[in-house]
Amino acid sequence: MFNLLLKLYRKPRLIIVDIVLLNLVLMFSFILRFDVNWLKYFDPLYLVVISVLGLITLFFSNLYNRMWRYASIEELSSIIKTTFIINLLFIIFIFFVQFSFSRSIIIINWILDIFFLGGLRFYLRFVKTYLNQNQKIHAKKRVLIIGAGDAGEMIIREMRKHPELKKEVVGLIDDDPHKINLKIHGKKVLGNRNDIPRVIENHAIDEVIIAIPSASGKEVKQLYELSKIEDVKVNIVPGMYEILNGNVNLNQIREVKVEDLLRRDQVDLITDEISAYIEGKTVLVTGGAGSIGSELCRQVARFNPENLIIFDLNENNTYFLELELKKQYKDQINIITVIGSIRDMDKLRQTFSRYQPDVVFHAAAHKHVPLMENNPEEAVKNNIFGTKNVVDIADEYMVERFVLISTDKAVNPTNVMGATKRVAEMIIQMMKDKSETKYMAVRFGNVLGSQGSVIPLFKRQITDGGPVTVTHPEVTRYFMTIPEAVQLVIQTGSLGQGGEVFVLDMGEPVKIVDLARDLINLSGLKLGEDIDIKFIGLRPGEKLYEEILSESEGNIETEHERIFINNLEVIGEEKMNFVLEELGKLLINGNENDIIYALKEFIDTYQPRRDNIATAEEPLKEVGKYRAEVAGTTE
Secondary structure, three states, rough: OOOHHHHHOHHHHHHHHHHHHHHHHHHHHHHHHHHHHHHHOOOOHHHHHHHHHHHHHOOOOOOOOOOHHHHOOOHHHHHHHHHOOOOOOOOHHHHHHHOOHHHHHHHHHHHHHHHHHHHHHHHHHHHHHHHHHHHHHHOOOEEEEEEEOHHHHHHHHHHHHHHHHHHHEEEEOOOOHHHHEEEEOEEEEEEEEEHHHHHHHHOOOEEEEEEEOOOHHHHHHHHHHHHHOOOEEEOOOOOOOOOOOOOOOOOOOOEHHHHHOOOOOOHHHHHOHHHHHHOOEEEEEEEEOOOHHHHHHHHHHOOOEEEEEEEEEEEEEEHHHHHOOOOOOOOEEEEEEEEEOOOOOOHHHHHHHHHHEEEEEOOOOOOOHHHHHHHHHHHHHHHHHHHHHHHHHHHHOOOEEEEEEHHHHHHHHHHHHHHHHHHHHHHHHHHHHHOEEEEEEEEEEEEEEEOOOOHHHHHHHHHHOOOOOEEEOEEEEEEEHHHHHHHHHHHHHHHHOOOOOEOOOOOOOOHHHHHHHHHHHHOOOEEOOEEEEEEEOOOOOOEEEEEOOOOOOOEOOOOOOEEEOOOOOOOHHHHHHHHHHHHHHHHHHHOOHHHHHHHHOOOOOOOOOOOOHHHHOHHHHHHHHHHHHHHHHOO
16 A cells, blocks of 8 residues: 555656646547537536546556656557546446437547647657757766866866867866865866765766876776766876877877776986987888887887888788878978888898988887797797898998897797797897997887787677686786887887897786776776676796796896896807708708707797607707707717
8 A cells, every 4th residue: 555655656746737638638529529519518527537537547557657758659559558448437437327428529539638648748758859959069068187287277278268079177186285276277176086986976077087197007097996986987188108299188088098007107218318319310110010110110200310111011000100100290201111021131131222221120020929839930930030131131231220129028938939039139149249230129028009919809808798818817917008118119229239138127017817807897897797707728838927037137227217138148159040040941841849949959948838849859969969069068
C-alpha cells in the first residue's frame, strides 16, 4: 500500500493534467457531434465517470514511466493503448447504466484523446529540441584551469579572444598559498590541488585543463586523479619537451596521455655547444622517417642547419615528414629527402658525394626483439653491416661527427637485436684511432609511443575490447618520451671526442602492468569490469629487467648531469674485421643458429635464450680458434 501511495505521490501533477485533458476532450467531442445543441445531450455525470475511469487507468499504466521530453513512436503506441482502455471502460459503463448515448461520440472522443494527450507529449519534445539547439548556440563549457602561471594566463587570454570556442574559465587552482583569491584577467584562484573535487562540484565544471608544462609525471597523475570526476573532461597543456619554443597555444591543449604520467624534469640543454656543431651545417639522419629519426629531424631543424637530409626506405613517412618540415621551416632550411637503404653502399656513396654531410645521426635499424629472434640474418645485415656501410662512407667523405642510436638491450644482451647493436657499438669504438671523424654511440631504453612500442599495442587492444596482454606481472622497462631522448642525443653529439658509448639517465624503471592500468584508466574504462589484463609469458629473447649499465662497465660523468660515458673495452680493428668476415660468410652459408652462436662467441656478455645453440659449435671452429689465439692460448 505504501508503494502505491509513493507511486501516486510522484506523478500527481502529470495525472491531473491528463484528467483535465480527458474532460475537455469529452466536451469537445459532444460539440463536434452536436454543434450548438451539444448541451442537450451532455450530462455532467459523464465528466465524473471519465475522470474516475481515467484516474484508475492512467495510474496503473506505464505512461508515466517514460520521459516526456524523449517522446517517440513507442510513447505514442502507449498512449493509443491507454486511451483505448479508458474509452472501452466508458462504453461498458454506459451499457450497464443504460444511458442514451451516441456511439459516434466514442470514436470521436478516442481520436481526440490520442491527439491531445499525444500532442502534448510531442510538443514537449519539440520544445526540448528547440531549447537544446539554442543552448548549443549560446551555452559555454565551464572550464577550471590548474596552474596560475604563464600557461594558465595565456589560456584565459586566448579563450577571451576566441568566444567561438564557447568555453568560459570559471577559476584557477594553484598550490602557491600567496596566489589564493588573487585574480588573473578577472578569474580568481579558488584553491589548491586538494580543493579540486570541491571546486568541480560547487561550480559545475565541465572541463579541467592542467596548465603546468613543467609538472612531473607524478604530479600530472595526481592532478588527473583529483580531476577525473564523472562527465568532467580532463585536458592538459603539453610538457616542455613538446613545446620546444616555450610558447603555448590553444591548439596544443589535448587529452591527458600515458606519456604525461611518466613525464620527468625538463632537460636543460647546453644550446651553445649544440649550435656550434649543427648551425649552418649539412645534417643527415638515417632512418629519418622513423619514430626517433623523425623527431631528430624536427629538433635538429631548431638549430638552423643549412641542409637537413632525411634518408629512409619508407617513402610514405618520408613524404609526410618532408611536408611538415617544409611548412614549418619554409625558406629557412633546405629539406632534402632521399629514399634508400643503408645496405646499399652505392646509394650511400651517391648521397654523401652529392650533399657532403657534416653531421650524421644513424637511427636506421631493426629494433623489434621477437621478430629479430626469428630473423637473425636480417638483424645482422641491417644493424651490423648497414651500420658498417654508413660508418665507412662517413669516414671516406670526412664527416665531422657521427652519432649512432643504440639501446639498453646491448647491455648483457639476451636477444639478437641487442647483440647486433652491441657489435654496431664495437664498430664505432674501433674507428676512434682510425678516422678523423668523431664517432660515438648513445644508449637509452624504450621510448614511449615509438613504432612497435608497447603503448600503440595496448591502445589497439583496448580499442578491440581487450584483453590487454602483458608478458609478466613483474617485468619492468626504462622509458623516455621521444622528445626527451632526442634532445639528449643531440646534446651528446656535442660532447663526444670519438669512440665513446654514452648512456642516458633513464630515471626509475616502470612496471609494464602499471603502464597498462594507467592506459586503461585514461581510456575511461575500469580494469576487471570493462577490460582485463592477461599475462602471456616472456617472449623469445626478452629480459624480465632491462639494464642500462652492466656491472663490469661502470660509467663516467660528463658536463651534462643526464649523460654518462660507458667505460667499455675497445675492440681492435683486426678482431673487428675478423668478426665481420665470419658473419658475412654465415649470411651466405650458415643458418640462424650458426649466426647466433657466432655472436655469442664474439660478445662475452651475450647469453642467448635458446636451447639449441650448442648444435652450432661444429661449423664454427674458426671462431673458437681465433678467440683462443686472441686470449694467448692454443686449442
